[in-house]
Amino acid sequence: MRSSQSLGMSDTRTLASAKRMLRKDVMTCNKAVAESVKLCDVDVIAAYPITPQTSIVEYLAEFVAKKEIDAEYIKVESEHSALSALVGASPAGARTFTATSSQGLILMSEVMFTASGMRLPIVMANANRALSAPLNIWNDQQDSLAVRDSGWIQFYAENNQEALDYVIQCYKISENKKVMLPSMVNLDGFYLTHTLEPTEIPDKKDVKKFLPPYEPEYRLDPESPLTFGFFAGPDSYQEFRYEQQKAMENAERVIKEAAKDYYGFTGRKYSAIEEYKLDKKDTVLLTVGSVSGTVKEVVDKLEKKYSVGVAKLRMFRPFPFEEIRRIASRAKIIGVIEKDVIIGVNQGAVATEIKNALYGSKSIPVLSFIVGLGGRDTPPSTVEKIIKICENALEKPEKESYWMDLK
Amino acid sequence: MIVLGEKASYVKCRWKCEAGLSANRCWYYRQHLKEVSEEELFTSGHRGCAGCGNVITVRLVLKASGKNVVVVSPTGCTEVISTPYPETSWEVPWIHANFENAGAVASGISDAVKVLLRKGKIKSKPKVIAIAGDGGTVDIGFQSLSGAMERGHDMLYICVDNEAYMNTGVQRSGATPYGAYTTTSPLGQDTPKKDMPAIMAAHRIPYVATATISLPLDFIEKVKKAISIEGASYIHVLAPCPTGWGFPGEKTIELGRLAVDAGMWTLYEILNGEFRVTYKPTAKVPVKEYLKAQKRFAHLSEETIKKIQEDIDKRWAEAFR
Amino acid sequence: MKIVLEPGTSLKNKTGGWRNFKPVIEMKKCIDCGNCWIFCPESCIRKIGNKYEIDLDYCKGCGICANECPTKAIETVLEEK
Structure with a gap:
């Protein structure tokens, strides 16, 4: 290995980044997630197989079997039990992880509300997949957006690196005493889960410094016999819900702090929204997850022809209201490209939230573009169509929502 | 001891x-x-009905187990009467999550304890005990419990059987006996009681037992035995419910005794596959005496009672041969 | 608001007011068998040496103690309110 002198680098930061380049491995997003769990000194993993998440729990089973992770791995009989086991393990003092997808997430949804209400810092990876019926194993984001109100912090990854980085940051955020809420990292099924990309695995020592061991404030301990998960009547229930909301607000600050610390040893910057060629643009294409790559590419191609940029939403809960307002204040129209629909509203969940953010501030059209349901491809031509619709709507929007490529 | x-x-x-x-x-x-320990680990002031059999169960379990436990309860009477915010009757660590997941929650705690001990993050090893109602066990919690038993976590699961959904106002469960009136079986339960201990034994766990609160020493001994065994164990305890069964509160213990004496409930244990009856009634009481003591059976015809008696006679002969 | 409860706090809830009948022990007849104590759902019968005491702050008057007493040393009498 060459020294920094021979590389002609005196700046240690340059050296660090060179080392990082060397550490990049090519792996799928599912592998990247499993690798991140390995770095976090997790105590209990409970999981159940489901496409396209399965290889995460297979990698984890292998890591535990090889003693690369010192954890108990509970091979439960359902996703409902996967999360339930963690709802037991977490207050016992364990750092916990599970992974699921689609039907599994929806089966868990009852326990998701419980985990958040009990203020347990559980971390989960969700491979975004369409919901049945009809049965479909391919990607869209209906599953995680259906549990948007469960009190979980939600991140969406564009690529494998983001998924890996977010799992590590999630523990830091969730375990913060001012937060104590569970969090989930969403990765698009197949588009990410099964796609090989060069991904950097941070140094275990750095992660250890970033993420100290989990020390719960309260635990299931016979020395101090506390009651968890009690029953609250009309005179107190509302206050507990309010505290959850406050914790979610605290999370906004904690997420920013975690991103700053994370940048310190990885050089990768994280914010609620990634802005791409957004300066002085009329049209903002707001994207979630892996489709962002395609959209960015189309914007690159057409930036001379159209005034268009990209705002990639990385965080859906807590929702970055301030950032959305700031972006809208400089734009003329927002086109939200998302892979879900609220049946009965005929718009996506993200689009309605953007409108919510803009209520009472600068009023610009927000168009909802429903794409890629059940794994349908979103090719550059579709994005181009979306840009054109937005351009035309600058004058006068025809309608609020568009089902793209409907046959 | x-x-x-x-x-x-x-x-x-x-x-x-x-x-x-x-x-x-x-x-x-x-x-x-x-x-038997004089220590009360389940305090007064709970909201159980006068003469509640569930509470007697909890008291006896904790007298057998002592302090070094973590108790899991799913949704049900036990949970609701003991933990209305800001009060709790529990003097041991206790957790409730949902209705159908006591088995999974308990397995999570059990494995967390295992790994945290290994990593030196905790010093002592409490026994994990789930105390669940019959609905949370034989119906909605069945899958989660079966998974936990099959995986063999170090835990004791106790089903407190009062033979219906009492917390919601007496609806039939899979543990409701044949003929019993509930609000959802107004003509009487038309199927036999699910044989849960036998199903648990089919998981080939080291210890399965039946008990009743009316024989406290037998019950306490079984709990102690289950706790001493490493691995998953299951105890199914009959806990009469004055409100749901329709008898005066002072008869709770008497009804449990009658159930055993009449052969409606048999006390046994299965230790490492060895079946053993732990108590044989000195004399068989006609089942009619047991049935007539409860409003839920008041509508039964002589013919139905005869049918129940015949069924009992068959099972009695099998159990006490 | 704490997300956990401190142990044994239900002692604040004195359930004695639920009672219609109250148990009275006639110690002369007591053979110290312990039935009343072991079966009490309110944990409100205490052993003091070979004597038994009922904490009427919590007794709901269910009558199990009287029913299970082998020597009929416990009688339930109508509560005067």
């Missing part, structure tokens, strides 16, 4: 006991009762 195992003087004395199940005048019974 009650001596465990075949040689226990207590077990012998129960068999010989002149007074039968009530055993009140039995000197041995009194001696052994004196050995």
Whole structure:
């Protein structure tokens, strides 16, 4: 290995980044997630197989079997039990992880509300997949957006690196005493889960410094016999819900702090929204997850022809209201490209939230573009169509929502 | 301490006991009762009905287990009556999550304890005990429990069986006996009671037992035995419910005794596959006496009672042959 | 608001007011068998040596103690309110 002198680098930061380049491995997003769990000194993993998440729990089973992770791995009989086991393990003092997808997430949804209400810092990876019926194993984001109100912090990854980085940051955020809420990292099924990309695995020592061991404030301990998960009547229930909301607000600050610390040893910057060629643009294409790559590419191609940029939403809960307002204040129209629909509203969940953010501030059209349901491809031509619709709507929007490529 | 195992003087004395199940005048019974812990780990002030059999179950379990436990309860009477914010009756660590997941929650705690001990993050090893109602066990919690038992976590699962959904106002469950009235079986339950202990035994776990609160020493001994065994164990305890069964609160213990004496409930244990009846009633009481003591059976015709009696006779012959 | 409860706090809830009948022990008849104590759902019968005491702050008057007493040393009498 060459020294920094021979590389002609005196700046240690340059050296660090060179080392990082060397550490990049090519792996799928599912592998990247499993690798991140390995770095976090997790105590209990409970999981159940489901496409396209399965290889995460297979990698984890292998890591535990090889003693690369010192954890108990509970091979439960359902996703409902996967999360339930963690709802037991977490207050016992364990750092916990599970992974699921689609039907599994929806089966868990009852326990998701419980985990958040009990203020347990559980971390989960969700491979975004369409919901049945009809049965479909391919990607869209209906599953995680259906549990948007469960009190979980939600991140969406564009690529494998983001998924890996977010799992590590999630523990830091969730375990913060001012937060104590569970969090989930969403990765698009197949588009990410099964796609090989060069991904950097941070140094275990750095992660250890970033993420100290989990020390719960309260635990299931016979020395101090506390009651968890009690029953609250009309005179107190509302206050507990309010505290959850406050914790979610605290999370906004904690997420920013975690991103700053994370940048310190990885050089990768994280914010609620990634802005791409957004300066002085009329049209903002707001994207979630892996489709962002395609959209960015189309914007690159057409930036001379159209005034268009990209705002990639990385965080859906807590929702970055301030950032959305700031972006809208400089734009003329927002086109939200998302892979879900609220049946009965005929718009996506993200689009309605953007409108919510803009209520009472600068009023610009927000168009909802429903794409890629059940794994349908979103090719550059579709994005181009979306840009054109937005351009035309600058004058006068025809309608609020568009089902793209409907046959 | 009650001596465990075949040689226990207590077990012998129960068999010989002149007074039968009530055993009140039995000197041995009194001696052994004196050995039961006086510590109350479930405090007064809970909201259970007067004469609640669930609460007696919890008290007896905690008297057997002592402090070094973590208790999991799913949704049900036990949870609701003991933990209305900001009060709790529990003096041991206790957790409730949902209705159908006590098995999974308990397995999570059990494995967390295992790994945290290994990593030196905690010092002592509490036993994980799930205390669940019959609905949370034989119906909605069945899958989660089956998974936990099959995986063999170090835990004890106790089903407190009052034979219906009492917390929601007496609806039939899979544990409701044939003929019993509930609000959702207004003509009487038309299927037999699910044989949950047998299903648990089919998981080939080291210890399965049945008990009733009316024989506290038998029950306590079984709990102690289950706790001493590493791995998954299951105890199904019959806990009469004055509100749901329709009898005055003072008869809770008497009804449990009658159930055993009439052969409606058999006390046994299966230790490492070895089946053993732990108590044989001195005389078989006609089931009619048991049924007539409860409003939920008040509508039964002579013909139905005869049918129930015949079924019991068959099972009695099998159990006590 | 704490997300956990401190142990044994239900002692604040005195359930004695639920009672219609109250148990009275006639110690002369007591043979110290312990039945009343072991079966009490309210944990409100205490052993003091070979004597038994009922904490009427919590007794709901269910009558199990009287029913299970082998010597009929416990009688339930109508509560005067």
